[in-house]
Amino acid sequence: MTRVQITIVVATAVYIALDYADVGGTIAKIIDSKDWYRNTGWMDIAQ
Secondary structure (H helix, E strand, O other): OOHHHHHHHHHHHHHHHHHHOOHHHHHHHHHHHHOOOOOOOOOOOOO
16 A cells, blocks of 8 residues: 555544544434424524
């Protein structure tokens, strides 16, 4: 493997690991799926 290929593999692995470890984003999606206006990308907690 060349340096470029190794860099691409490592960058992809880091991207996947950070996306998987996004606990806050997962919690936000769960809250958004249960609020007044569901799955809009905004959390409506007033109603």
